[in-house]
Amino acid sequence: MQTQAYLVVATLIFLIGAMGFLIRRNILVLFMSIELMLNGAAMLFVTFSRQLRQMDGHVFVFFIIALAAAEAAVGLSILIAIFRLKHRVNVDELTELKG
Amino acid sequence: MNWEAVVFWAMATLVLVPAFAIVFSRNIVHMAFWLLGTLMGVSGLYLLLGADFLGMTQIFVYIGGINVLLLFGIMLTRSEPVYVRRLAKRPKLAPGLIIGAFTAFTLVSALLGAGWRNVPGEPTETAGILGAFLLSEYILPFEIISVLLLVVLIGAAYIARRGSREGAE
Numbered sequence: 001m002q003t004q005a006y007l008v009v010a011t012l013i014f015l016i017g018a019m020g021f022l023i024r025r026n027i028l029v030l031f032m033s034i035e036l037m038l039n040g041a042a043m044l045f046v047t048f049s050r051q052l053r054q055m056d057g058h059v060f061v062f063f064i065i066a067l068a069a070a071e072a073a074v075g076l077s078i079l080i081a082i083f084r085l086k087h088r089v090n091v092d093e094l095t096e097l098k099g
Numbered sequence: 100m101n102w103e104a105v106v107f108w109a110m111a112t113l114v115l116v117p118a119f120a121i122v123f124s125r126n127i128v129h130m131a132f133w134l135l136g137t138l139m140g141v142s143g144l145y146l147l148l149g150a151d152f153l154g155m156t157q158i159f160v161y162i163g164g165i166n167v168l169l170l171f172g173i174m175l176t177r178s179e180p181v182y183v184r185r186l187a188k189r190p191k192l193a194p195g196l197i198i199g200a201f202t203a204f205t206l207v208s209a210l211l212g213a214g215w216r217n218v219p220g221e222p223t224e225t226a227g228i229l230g231a232f233l234l235s236e237y238i239l240p241f242e243i244i245s246v247l248l249l250v251v252l253i254g255a256a257y258i259a260r261r262g263s264r265e266g267a268e
Contacts, residue, residue, distance in 0.1 A: 004213070017118070023122070029130060035138075
């Protein structure tokens with residue numbers, strides 16, 4: 001399959017994630033959108049790794065997956081802490097840090 | 100149409116349809132299961148790109164770890180019914196959709212017009228090469244990320260437990 005087909009799919013995943021991040025308001029949905037964006041970026045790395053015949057892109061995707069796991073764990077624990085305090089998970093209503 | 104194109108289009112559909120469903124769905128549990136489809140499709144595309152180790156890691160870490168974690172997050176933070184408000188309030192909705200559509204059009208047209216050299220990849224076994232990279236050239240980031248994962252493990256447990264202890268006092 002041609003390289004550009006993979007690139008288009010990766011770009012579309014990233015943009016769907018970015019659009020979801022902009023138009024949704026539930027923190028959990030924002031997490032899912034972040035995962036979509038990370039997946040799109042990682043797929044670009046793998047595609048160019050094949051195109052350039054270098055393995056460095058695979059190493060970076062490995063790190064991206066590890067960082068995504070770390071981000072999800074910390075983010076969800078923060079989410080649970082916020083929920084215990086406020087009983088809300090809507091980012092429009094969580095304005096305590098706004099000043 | 101050869102088998103590779105068939106598999107590619109199947110995987111691309113498996114990725115993009117659930118991705119749209121996540122953004123525009125209303126039931127948050129359904130969204131977590133749609134995310135499963137996207138992650139499996141991305142894993143299939145990795146395998147198709149010759150990245151066998153990454154495809155398997157994607158399934159283990161994302162589907163086995165992150166998606167289950169998201170389902171636990173949904174379970175623990177459900178004060179109201181499963182249904183969430185569909186989209187943002189009006190003033191934020193239109194700019195998001197317009198920016199997304201415009202950027203998608205620009206990037207996709209640029210990608211399609213770029214004229215990539217098509218390099219048919221020989222399928223190789225990548226786990227050994229990746230391991231050699233991680234223990235030679237990328238040893239420092241590898242060690243740092245192992246420490247980071249330990250910190251995340253302790254920090255996440257601490258942050259999530261602190262609220263319950265204060266609540267008990």
